Amino acid sequence: MSVRKLEIIKKSEILFKEKGYSAVTMRDIALEMGMKAASLYNHIKSKQEILSDIILSLAEDFTSGMEAIVISDKTTAEKLQDVISLHIQITKNHPNGMASLNTDWMHLEEKLDYYLELRDGYEQNFRQLVIHGIQNNEVADVNPEVVVFSILSTLRSLYLWIPKKDDENLKNLDVDLSKVLLQGIIA
Amino acid sequence: MSVRKLEIIKKSEILFKEKGYSAVTMRDIALEMGMKAASLYNHIKSKQEILSDIILSLAEDFTSGMEAIVISDKTTAEKLQDVISLHIQITKNHPNGMASLNTDWMHLEEKLDYYLELRDGYEQNFRQLVIHGIQNNEVADVNPEVVVFSILSTLRSLYLWIPKKDDENLKNLDVDLSKVLLQGIIA
DNA sequence: TCTCAAAACTAACAATTGTTAGTTAGTTTT
DNA sequence: AAAACTAACTAACAATTGTTAGTTTTGAGA
Numbered sequence: 001m002s003v004r005k006l007e008i009i010k011k012s013e014i015l016f017k018e019k020g021y022s023a024v025t026m027r028d029i030a031l032e033m034g035m036k037a038a039s040l041y042n043h044i045k046s047k048q049e050i051l052s053d054i055i056l057s058l059a060e061d062f063t064s065g066m067e068a069i070v071i072s073d074k075t076t077a078e079k080l081q082d083v084i085s086l087h088i089q090i091t092k093n094h095p096n097g098m099a100s101l102n103t104d105w106m107h108l109e110e111k112l113d114y115y116l117e118l119r120d121g122y123e124q125n126f127r128q129l130v131i132h133g134i135q136n137n138e139v140a141d142v143n144p145e146v147v148v149f150s151i152l153s154t155l156r157s158l159y160l161w162i163p164k165k166d167d168e169n170l171k172n173l174d175v176d177l178s179k180v181l182l183q184g185i186i187a
Numbered sequence: 188m189s190v191r192k193l194e195i196i197k198k199s200e201i202l203f204k205e206k207g208y209s210a211v212t213m214r215d216i217a218l219e220m221g222m223k224a225a226s227l228y229n230h231i232k233s234k235q236e237i238l239s240d241i242i243l244s245l246a247e248d249f250t251s252g253m254e255a256i257v258i259s260d261k262t263t264a265e266k267l268q269d270v271i272s273l274h275i276q277i278t279k280n281h282p283n284g285m286a287s288l289n290t291d292w293m294h295l296e297e298k299l300d301y302y303l304e305l306r307d308g309y310e311q312n313f314r315q316l317v318i319h320g321i322q323n324n325e326v327a328d329v330n331p332e333v334v335v336f337s338i339l340s341t342l343r344s345l346y347l348w349i350p351k352k353d354d355e356n357l358k359n360l361d362v363d364l365s366k367v368l369l370q371g372i373i374a
Numbered sequence: 375t376c377t378c379a380a381a382a383c384t385a386a387c388a389a390t391t392g393t394t395a396g397t398t399a400g401t402t403t404t
Numbered sequence: 405a406a407a408a409c410t411a412a413c414t415a416a417c418a419a420t421t422g423t424t425a426g427t428t429t430t431g432a433g434a
Contacts, residue, residue: 130372186264
């Protein structure tokens with residue numbers, strides 16, 4: 001991956017976050033790069049390829065991160081904590097790309113099936129973690145689908161939140177988020 | 188609002204949910220309506236107007252719902268429960284429109300400022316609820332911004348989840364979601 | 375049956391879309 | 405110095421976009 005292509009992807013991530021993939025034109029991206037739209041094609045194959053590169057590299061990060069957590073020999077509570085940390089870490093590193101992952105995956109076309117495989121695998125691992133925790137009495141006996149949906153909804157929305165907070169606020173995010181998501185908020 | 192216009196909006200909501208506002212063309216909507224694109228303009232003013240009608244009517248539902256909750260004389264815990272129920276109820280009635288509210292609000296143009304006012308007001312009311320609960324010792328002493336962000340992220344994602352569940356599963360959703368969001372999941 | 379408005383149609387528009395072809399200037403390799 | 409490569413450019417393309425103008429069809433009430 002050439003330096004210039006990485007720059008195009010980085011600029012595209014920002015634009016895709018602002019307006020969504022479909023509303024961003026190659027001329028928008030070119031303007032941001034300080035070149036003409038046609039020149040982009042010296043570095044990339046298509047607009048589609050930009051989106052695929054953004055989304056699939058993130059999806060693969062989540063998949064491999066989750067697999068590492070699953071095979072570790074920690075308690076379920078610790079593993080859930082690690083999942084939270086995984087999302088925070090990836091989102092800190094790629095806040096803009098996370099917008100595409102969350103809202104523009106349906107435009108992946110050829111790569112859509114592969115993305116859905118990764119996503120389903122990730123969610124299955126997550127659900128198994130929760131189910132195992134319930135059997136263990138480590139996790140309260142609530143509908144595991146609701147638990148996964150709820151936690152994952154929050155973690156997937158982090159990209160909207162993290163860029164607005166300064167480093168001081170983010171220092172405690174792991175701790176605060178774990179409290180809210182795992183221990184609840186009722187005193 | 189004429190019947191035909193409501194049909195256009197309903198079809199548009201479905202298409203907007205599938206591909207996002209920018210990727211849906213007037214010809215897509217017309218095909219779904221069984222007419223030609225130009226005929227749509229006998230009933231609506233512009234593509235923009237469809238999006239505005241979808242989003243603003245929902246945003247106003249949330250705003251008035253929240254205001255009713257705020258002025259009630261219930262405990263904070265009960266009010267938080269009511270906010271959860273409000274989201275479930277509105278999302279059950281308009282699962283497709285909620286997609287536009289969540290992902291296409293940035294394309295509102297002329298109506299964008301008004302939408303942002305409503306959204307900010309809603310979030311401020313929510314935050315005040317949580318802060319008041321902390322002062323009351325009804326709510327655990329966690330960063331209120333994290334609490335609001337977390338709960339709201341889950342509630343905003345309900346539109347992705349509710350349409351996939353049958354009525355039996357949804358019967359307990361209020362209860363399950365309150366457990367997870369308010370009491371946490373750690374046994 | 376006639377009237378008239380509502381609601382569909384056809385045809386077209388200017389603008390914008392992603393992308394390709396061919397060219398050129400500058401740099402690197404031979 | 406010649407050759408090859410890189411990365412920009414201009415010009416253009418066919419397709420698609422939201423929308424308008426003008427015309428025809430439809431159906432209910434007189």
